[in-house]
Amino acid sequence: MVEKKKNPIAEQSRQWLIKSLLELMNEKNYADITVTEIAERALLSRRTFYRLFNSKEQVLQQYFLEICDEYIASFQKDKLYMLEQIVEAFFIFWEKRIDFLLMLQRNHMFYYLLEELNEMLPAIHDIVRGNQNLYGSALEKKIALLASAGALWNILAEWIQTENRPSPKEISEMMIQAFVSNS
Numbered sequence: 001m002v003e004k005k006k007n008p009i010a011e012q013s014r015q016w017l018i019k020s021l022l023e024l025m026n027e028k029n030y031a032d033i034t035v036t037e038i039a040e041r042a043l044l045s046r047r048t049f050y051r052l053f054n055s056k057e058q059v060l061q062q063y064f065l066e067i068c069d070e071y072i073a074s075f076q077k078d079k080l081y082m083l084e085q086i087v088e089a090f091f092i093f094w095e096k097r098i099d100f101l102l103m104l105q106r107n108h109m110f111y112y113l114l115e116e117l118n119e120m121l122p123a124i125h126d127i128v129r130g131n132q133n134l135y136g137s138a139l140e141k142k143i144a145l146l147a148s149a150g151a152l153w154n155i156l157a158e159w160i161q162t163e164n165r166p167s168p169k170e171i172s173e174m175m176i177q178a179f180v181s182n183s
Helices: 008-027 035-041 046-052 056-073 083-095 098-106 110-129 138-161 168-181
Strands: none
Touching: 008 035, 008 046, 008 056, 008 098, 035 046, 035 056, 056 110, 083 098, 083 138, 083 168, 098 110, 098 138, 110 138, 138 168
């Protein structure tokens, strides 16, 4: 199968539109942002916007996918990670993006990123845990992944709001201790 080459000009325009939307979200509510504003901020036309995206939601979704891809890439393939390392890596990754996460919370959109992350869970699991056949069925695997992602995500939501937040290592140690205490 021949892989279609990406148009570098279109890719640059996509990135400008994403950047414009993120800048606007720092200035005002997401619901109040228009496609025209996004295009104008990127110094592009509405026509170019609609050539690349169907909606402002799709712009944000593209950025979410890029973040999820970065998260997956942060793990080395063929390395088996201990739970403590996975949890700490999760918080290290998001610590670098706290401003973005806080912006999502201000715009009541924090859960959108979780939805994208949930879609990526199987790929993340396969990279981090390899093919260890830890689960009896696909459903059991899905439930386990959703449960752990839900716990991580809820702790992340609280952690980014904490004024003197613990380091990624400290919060991961607290989380692991909580799991051990409740076992």
